[in-house]
Amino acid sequence: MVTVVVGAGIIGTAIAHDLQKRGRQVVLIDRDSPGMGASFGNMASIAVTEFMPASRPQVWKQMPGWMLDPEGPVRVRPGYVPKLMPWFLRFIAASRPSKLRALEAQGAVLCARALDDTLALLAETGLSDQISTEGCLSLYTDEAEFRADRDHIEILERFGFAHQRLTGDQARELEPELAKTIGLAVLFPQNRSMKDPYKLVLALAERFTAQGGRIERGEVVGFARGETIREVVLKDGRRLSADEVVIAAGAFSHRLSKLLGEPIPLETERGYHTQIMAPGISMRHSIIWPARVFMVTPTAGGIRVGGTVEMAGLEAAPDYRRAKVTVKRAMTALPNLRRETTSEWMGHRPALPDTVPILSASARTRGVYYATGHGHLGLTYAATTARLMGELITGAKPSVDLHPYRVNRF
Numbered sequence: 001m002v003t004v005v006v007g008a009g010i011i012g013t014a015i016a017h018d019l020q021k022r023g024r025q026v027v028l029i030d031r032d033s034p035g036m037g038a039s040f041g042n043m044a045s046i047a048v049t050e051f052m053p054a055s056r057p058q059v060w061k062q063m064p065g066w067m068l069d070p071e072g073p074v075r076v077r078p079g080y081v082p083k084l085m086p087w088f089l090r091f092i093a094a095s096r097p098s099k100l101r102a103l104e105a106q107g108a109v110l111c112a113r114a115l116d117d118t119l120a121l122l123a124e125t126g127l128s129d130q131i132s133t134e135g136c137l138s139l140y141t142d143e144a145e146f147r148a149d150r151d152h153i154e155i156l157e158r159f160g161f162a163h164q165r166l167t168g169d170q171a172r173e174l175e176p177e178l179a180k181t182i183g184l185a186v187l188f189p190q191n192r193s194m195k196d197p198y199k200l201v202l203a204l205a206e207r208f209t210a211q212g213g214r215i216e217r218g219e220v221v222g223f224a225r226g227e228t229i230r231e232v233v234l235k236d237g238r239r240l241s242a243d244e245v246v247i248a249a250g251a252f253s254h255r256l257s258k259l260l261g262e263p264i265p266l267e268t269e270r271g272y273h274t275q276i277m278a279p280g281i282s283m284r285h286s287i288i289w290p291a292r293v294f295m296v297t298p299t300a301g302g303i304r305v306g307g308t309v310e311m312a313g314l315e316a317a318p319d320y321r322r323a324k325v326t327v328k329r330a331m332t333a334l335p336n337l338r339r340e341t342t343s344e345w346m347g348h349r350p351a352l353p354d355t356v357p358i359l360s361a362s363a364r365t366r367g368v369y370y371a372t373g374h375g376h377l378g379l380t381y382a383a384t385t386a387r388l389m390g391e392l393i394t395g396a397k398p399s400v401d402l403h404p405y406r407v408n409r410f
Contacts, residue, residue, distance in 0.1 A: 035201030051107025
C-alpha cells in the first residue's frame with residue numbers, strides 16, 4: 001500500500017510520519033524541501049486559545065475601515081477584490097450566530113487536544129526540549145480594551161480553556177520588558193512556543209526517512225484515476241504509483257483539488273514576520289496585543305514579530321511594509337527592543353471562509369484525502385491532524401467525529 005502525501009510543511013510531514021509509523025509505505029512530495037513554506041516562518045505558537053472563527057461580526061464589520069488604512073491589520077490589494085468576492089461571501093455566510101456557535105465548538109474540539117498531542121509527538125521524536133514551559137500573555141492598555149476582547153475570553157470560559165487575569169504589574173513580573181502603559185493582561189498557560197518550528201519539520205522529516213519513508217522533490221500537476229486514485233503526475237514527467245493520496249499542500253491545495261474535480265474555497269492569507277536576531281532584550285513568554293493586532297514570540301534564536309494579514313493571492317510580490325507595521329506596533333509593548341539585525345519574510349496561510357480545517361476523505365475519488373485549510377493554526381493542529389488522518393486513512397475509528405471537517409461541506 002503506497003501513500004503519496006503532497007505537501008511537506010508541518011501538516012504533510014507530520015501526516016507522512018504518522019502513516020509510515022502505522023505501516024504504510026509513504027512518499028512525501030513537495031516542489032521545495034520540507035518546511036520551506038508557511039512552516040518556515042509561522043509564529044511558533046501552539047495557540048490553543050485562538051480557535052474563534054474569523055467570520056464573527058466583530059471582525060468583519062471592521063474590515064472596511066482596516067482596508068482603507070494602509071497600516072490596518074487586514075489589507076486587500078484592490079486588484080484582487082473581484083477574485084476574492086466568492087470567498088468573502090462565504091465568509092459572511094459563516095457569521096450567522098448559529099453557525100458561529102457550531103464553528104467555535106469544532107475549533108475547540110481540535111484545540112482541546114492540541115497541546116497534549118503536540119507534547120506526545122515531541123516526546124516520541126526526542127524533541128521535548130523544543131517547546132517552552134511558559135504561556136502567552138494577552139495585553140491590554142485598560143479596561144476598555146479588555147472589554148473589547150471580552151467575546152474571546154467568554155468563548156474560552158465556555159469551553160473550559162485555562163486563563164488567568166493579571167494586573168499590569170503582575171504581567172511585568174513575568175516579562176519585565178513590558179511597557180508601563182500595559183494596564184492588565186491575561187495569561188494563557190497552555191499557549192506554548194516552539195524554539196524553532198522549521199527545525200521541527202526537519203526533525204520529523206529525518207525521522208520519517210529513518211523509518212523507511214521517501215521524500216521526493218517535484219511539482220504535482222495531475223492525477224490518473226478511475227473510481228480510485230492510481231498515479232500522481234509530476235511536472236517533470238515522472239508518474240508516481242499511488243494507492244492513496246493525501247492533499248496537504250497548504251494554500252496551494254485548492255489547485256490540486258480542482259484537478260480532482262473537487263474545488264475547495266481556499267484562499268491565501270499572506271502573513272509577514274520580522275525576525276530580530278539581536279533584540280537587546282530577553283523574553284520568556286510570547287505576547288499578543290489584540291487591540292493592536294500583533295504577536296511577538298521568542299523563537300529561532302531571536303524574537304519574531306508578526307500579525308498582519310494580506311489578501312492578494314499566490315502570485316503577487318511581497319509588500320514588506322506589512323512587516324514593518326507590526327514591528328512599529330511591537331515597540332509600543334517592548335520599548336527597549338533593538339532592530340539592528342533583522343530579516344523579513346512572507347508566507348501563505350491556507351484560509352477557508354469558515355476558519356475550520358478540512359480533514360476528510362474525498363467525496364469523489366476513493367483513496368484521496370484532504371488535510372488543509374488550517375489557517376493560523378497549522379503548527380497548533382499539526383500533531384492532532386496527523387493522528388486523526390492516520391486513523392481515518394488506515395481504517396481506525398477517528399478519535400474525533402470528522403463529519404464537521406468534511407471536504408464537501410461548502
